[in-house]
Amino acid sequence: xxxxxxxxxxxxxxxxxxxxxxxxxxxxxxxxxxxxxxxxxxxxxxxxxxxxxxxxxxxxxxxxxxxxxxxxxxxxxxxxxxxxxxxxxxxxxxxxxxxxxxxxxxxxxxxxxxxxxxxxxxxxxxxxxxxxxxxxxxxxxxxxxxxx
Numbered sequence: 001x002x003x004x005x006x007x008x009x010x011x012x013x014x015x016x017x018x019x020x021x022x023x024x025x026x027x028x029x030x031x032x033x034x035x036x037x038x039x040x041x042x043x044x045x046x047x048x049x050x051x052x053x054x055x056x057x058x059x060x061x062x063x064x065x066x067x068x069x070x071x072x073x074x075x076x077x078x079x080x081x082x083x084x085x086x087x088x089x090x091x092x093x094x095x096x097x098x099x100x101x102x103x104x105x106x107x108x109x110x111x112x113x114x115x116x117x118x119x120x121x122x123x124x125x126x127x128x129x130x131x132x133x134x135x136x137x138x139x140x141x142x143x144x145x146x147x148x
Contacts, residue, residue: 011085012040016102019049020071022116023090026055026134029064030141038148039085046099048073052116054130062134074102088144090137091115111140 013035015027020043028043035041049071056066085106091099093112113136119129 010040013086014084015043015088015090017090018046020045021049022052022055023113025066025069026137027090027141030138034145044072044074044077054127055116058130058134113137
């Protein structure tokens with residue numbers, strides 16, 4: 001008979017935005033790489049969107065293959081049954097009123113990043129704007145991970 005009291009579980013972090021199509025997907029990927037040994041990580045959106053193909057491309061430049069990822073809603077992950085140590089919203093401040101509020105007894109953080117789905121311009125300009133958001137998210141996750 002096993003003793004379940006000796007089973008150690010890792011804390012769980014949730015990265016959340018509106019559609020889980022870009023920012024929360026990038027944050028999850030960076031956090032998984034940096035914190036895999038110390039924390040379980042997931043992402044979701046208020047609603048399920050469609051994965052942004054430009055995000056898939058710019059994340060590939062950093063060694064991540066998100067091509068098989070799917071956007072998930074909070075309902076899809078069954079968030080009410082999960083106990084989050086951290087909930088990190090990654091919506092931009094301009095759209096913060098639409099950003100999901102996930103009740104948790106854990107730590108809530110808000111990081112404001114522009115939404116790649118709103119970027120305009122040539123394909124190269126959109127890609128460059130998305131790279132800047134990716135790099136900002138990578139820095140934020142790295143700083144957070146180093147302070148845990």
